[in-house]
Amino acid sequence: MVSGRIIKLVVYELLEFVAFSVPTLVIMEKFAQSYQQEQSQIERTHYWLIVSCSIAYVASTTLLIWVPVKVLLYKKRHLYKKIKGWRPVMMMCVVLSTLPSFSFSIATTEVKKHGNVTNLPDSLPDLSxxxxxxxxxxLDIIExxxxxxLRGTQRIHDDQHIQETTLQNIRTISDGVRQDDSNSVSQQPARRIQVQAARELPEGPQEPDFQLSIWSTLSHRDARAEIFLWSFMVWSDTVEMVRVAxxxxxxSTGWLYPVYIFSYLSLLRVIxxxxxxxxNFLGVLLQDVPFFFVRLSLIIALGTITPILGLCKNALVTLSYIYFNYLTKLRPFSTFQTSL
Incomplete structure (x- = not known):
């Protein structure tokens, strides 16, 4: 009987292959359809030629790159463990699937513009x-x-919180023992400083505890469910930028190219x-900084076709990252202050 682990592996691989191959086939078919309409010919030679080329491209990349890399990562586990900081599967998808899909999306738009400019729609369908x-x-969620x-419950966040709290308590106790052993007289000023700093810390609203109530079922958090939530939330800014295209x-103008180019660059973080x-650094560098200037330029040149909220988000994220990571280390901003 086939084990659940094998079924899980097969389902994951099939879903990843579908996510890798389907977008390229669909967008290249849209390009072939637009090109055929521009030719205004009864015969569909160009259409089937482009479709066959798309199928050949997907088949060749699958057999020559996708499958060998997948087999190598599955058979040579020691090589997979040596890869640090990046994911080969996501890199293959971004380079071999997302890049040609964006390229043919631009090509489809150019074909429609050169075909009949007067009958262009107010907005293009965003299905592709x-x-x-x-x-x-x-693909990111599956990885x-x-x-x-996939079965059973996991309180990953609770376990991490307990481990972090335990480590902090151990460090605090060990630091106190070291101070007692070193010098009991010098410990008094240190205690005063710690007590004073503790009093200066702001006290906000207390977090509720639903462990012994009926709300404990509703307040349960699982990392597997949050993977789906945050995977879509992280790319909401890129989705909005591509929608503007x-x-x-x-x-209908040259603004199409910077929007698609910087949208694609923002996707490189998924690798x-x-x-x-x-x-976090690449998120600010590849998404928030270029998106801020693109959105600001679009608003100045074309009006509020992109929401002001996105512009504010890019500006605040960039400024807060620079301030809290770099400016607070300088002398004028290094004083510890709290507000009540």
């Missing part, structure tokens, strides 16, 4: 781009879920592992 981003997010079981004032220390 949504399919690309959804497939990339699904994160591989380390978790479907506006008539954007896709990194979830706990990579460089992930």
């Amino acid at each position: 781009v949504s399919l690309v981003l959804t497939s990339l997010i699904v 994160k879920l591989r380390t978790y079981p 479907g506006h008539y004032a954007v896709y 990194l592992t979830p706990q990579n220390p460089l992930r």
